[in-house]
Amino acid sequence: MDAEQNPLFDGAELAKATSDPAARAEALRREIEHHSYQYYALDAPTISDAAFDSLMRELREIEAAHPELVTASSPTQRVGGYVGEQFAPVVHERRMYSLDNAMDLDELDEWMERTAEACGGVLPPLCCELKIDGSSIALTYEDGVLVRAATRGDGTTGEDVTVNMRTVRDVPLRLREEARASIAPGVEALELRGEVYMPKKSFEALNAAAEEEGRAPFANPRNAAAGSLRQKDAAVTKMRDLSTFMYAIADDGALEVEGQWELLQWLRKAGFHVNPDVRLCTTAEEVRGFCRECLERRESLPYEIDGVVVKVNDFARQRAMGFTARAPRWAIAFKFPPEEKTTLLRDITVQVGRTGALTPVAELVPVVVAGSTVARATLHNLDEVHRKDVRVGDTVIVRKAGDVIPEVLGPVLSLRSPEARIWEMPSVCPSCGSPVVRDPGEVAFRCISIDCPAQALERLLHWASRGALDIDGMGEEIVSRLVESGRVADVADYYSLSEEELASLDMGRVKADGEPVRLGHTVAKKLVAAIEASKGRTFARVLFGLGIRHVGKTTAEAIAAAYPSMDALAAAGEDELAGIYGVGPKVAHGMWLFFRTPDNVSVIERLRAAGVTMADEAAAPGEEVPQVLAGLTFVLTGTLTHSGMTRDEAGARLKAMGAKVSGSVSKKTSFVVAGENAGSKYDKAVALGVPVLDEAQLLNLLETGEVPREV
Structure with a gap:
């Protein structure tokens, strides 16, 4: 270095x-x-x-x-590591050691020769396991019940992550009864050890979401697992799709098992996730063969490994061989070589994500890295490009982050050409030519045009989703075919589709006789009816359906309550929008920009011409809705069958009049609105004495603003 x-x-x-x-x-x-x-x-x-x-x-x-x-x-x-201050410290039952590494087969052979010498000149049986590239964990069970989970920390003291580990699905909260019989007499607690990891597909999805949102991605699955395990909010850990492989015990005398192979069988019997790729070897050649096989199969596994752990199988021999200052003498990690290559960075292009985020992408002279050809690699964002000082025309070092995602580590400065060009983010979207914006404090640049082709599919699906315009039957397969055939480019195009046009849509498949599969009149007729019905959704749902940056369902309802028409909203100033409860400067700025983008205005006018709701019926354009229901809390249950409204639409109208809409019934609930097939919420309202409104009374309330005095 x-x-x-x-x-x-x-x-x-x-x-x-x-x-x-x-x-x-x-x-x-x-x-x-x-x-x-x-x-x-x-x-x-x-x-x-x-x-x-x-x-x-x-x-x-x-x-x-x-x-x-x-x-x-x-x-x-000493064992490497630090104990953070975010979680309570946990002292391990016994020290969690690191492993010494063998960087090639020759070093592995040397270790096996030393092991044979320590065992009287004969190589003992060796248990070979995959070295999972994750984060070490210690799980403590008392009387068969999980009571504590701790990170390795510095090997002696770790961090208490019990609450987070309870969210990991493959961690048993209670040991299986058939395994508890093998616990030695008098043992009340077991500290079992293993690895928490994140599957490759989950890691890719996590980083894809981070890039869409302009956040820095994790470097590899190991860091993603460690970071997920140490979240303050266990709900975040639960969403991260972590898994475990368990393989060790702090005190091998706590179980009536004689060696590592038998321990793995017991762990599986106890209910733990145990890696199936394990082999009990009796010769050095068998060990080398297992290591070579694992290296060849590395890419095909659904999780990351970075080597093979080789252990003396017999626990009595392990105790006799003992430890050095930092590692056991009876085990070693055969480490796979990381693969990094150099290649030429031909260009940096921009990829537009579904939310409009612009991501710089390195276009490389193709090079084989870790078994696959890499021609493109993400550069994450402009700040990363500048931080790494990567320039078009550079010779760059490429690897696969965690051996999964291609990554540019940086340039080889000694090979930099005088013609190497510093790259900057374009000022307009490469997909549609609309201006690119970067909100204060954000990493990502974004295209905010509703008509951007790169964002079309996701915007179209969002518009048709149940929470937005609810076009029943308009799923991803049909929308994709509509986009590919050129029939639909933006949400306004839905309203010009005819039954004949939809019926003839080629679905990209062929029948047995070679004829293309068409959508057909039956489905087309239902879709046309669903599109027509969507025109009558509330103004708040139209706002939500437009996919305006930062405007979710609740925010759309708040905005529609303050500005119940598209014209009033479009004319509002940025400061006025920021004054809406729950909006703030960031959302207001995005709204203001949205209505000043010509493509967006054009789509809105076409929606208006098609008959899509542009104002709430409760108020004229620009007129504020009287807050006659302020201070009242409503709960809606059952199906509204006579008004044509969904519960969400009814709730939005109640909120527009100042009410709070809750999902649960309590003594503080003002009214429960019960449609057909009302369930437990109706029963609870009756039990608590909460007034119950039927659908007719709800409609009268929405039309007159008069709260029923007697129910």
Whole structure:
């Protein structure tokens, strides 16, 4: 690692470190401590595992050659990691050690030779398991019940993440009875250990969502798992789709099992998720063969691995071999080599996401990385491009982040061409030519045009969704075919579709006789009726359906209550919009920009001409709705069959008149509106003595604003 790559070394220090072992050892310790903190405490590593391992190996070599330089605080003398202050500390039953690494098969052979010598000259049976690239976890069970979960931390003390781990679906809250019989007499608590990981597909989806929202993506699935595990809000952890593989126990004497292979069988019997790729080997060649097989199969696995863990199987032999200062002598991690390649960055293009977010993409001279050809790689956002100083025409280093997503690490500065060009975000959308905006405080640039082709499919699906205009039957397959055939480009185009046009739509499949499959008149007739019915949805649902940035369902209802017509809303100033309860400056700015984008105005006028609701019936354009229901709370239950309204539409009209609409009944509820097939909410209202309105009384209330005195 040279000075240019390593900000912790200056030139003078590096020169001294090269010739002075003591200075070099101290510089390495500071560098390793820095990267350990980035990795364990911040979940934000800044160098690859291979680079970190290289630093540690060099320090070990110096200390081996100069024992007088070994200090108690050296990273070689302790388990790496930090205990954060966000969670309560948990002292592990026994220390959680790191593993020594074998970086190639020769080093693995050397370890097996030492192991054979320690076992009387004969290699003992070895249990070989995949090394899962995740975050270590310790689960404690008392009387068979999960009572505590802790991260590894510094190996002695971890962080209490019990609440978050309870959200991980494959963690049993209670051990299965058939496994508890194997717990040794007198043992009340078991500390079981394993790895929390995030599947590749879940990791890709998480990063895709982050990029759409302009947030920095996770570097790899391991960091995503660690970051998800240490969330303050357990609901976030639950959404992250974490899984576990369990493989160890703090005290092997707590179970009546004799070795690692038997322990894995017990863990599976107890209800834990145990990795199926494990092999009990009796010869060195079998171990090497398993490692080679796993390296070849690495890409096909649904989760990340970074090597193979090889352990002496017998627990008695493990105890006899013991530990070094930081790792067990009876186990080693055969690490797979990370693969990084250099290639030419031909250009940087822009990809427009479904929410209008613009993402820079590196267009590369194709190169094979980790078994697959990489020609494009995300650069995340403009700030990242500038931070890495990546320029068009550079020779760049490419790898797969977590060996999954192609990533540009940075340029090879020594190979930079004088013609290399600094890249900037375009001022207009490459898809539609509309202006690009960047909200204050946000990373992402966005196109806000409703007519942008790159956003068309998602906008069309959103408009037809149940919470918006509710065009029944207009699903993704049909919308995709409408877009591909050129029949629909924006939401206003829905209202010019005829039954004949829909019936003849080619669905992209063929019959047995080779004829294309058409949508057909039966479905087309229902769709036309659904499109016609959508014209009568409330103004708030139309606002929500337009997909205006930051305007969700609740915000749309608040806006429609304050400005119950499209004309009044379009004419409102930015400060006026910011004054609406629940809106604020950020949403107001997005609204204001939306109505000043010509493409958006054009779509709205076409919707108006088609007969789509442009104002609430309760008020004339620009007229505020009297807040006659302020202070009252309503709960709606059952189906409204006579008015043609959904419960959401009825709720929106009640909110427009100042009421609060709740989803649950309590003593504080003012009225329960009960349609047909009302269920438990009606029963609870009766039990609590809450007044109940039928649909006719609701309609009278909405039309007159008069609250019933007697119900």
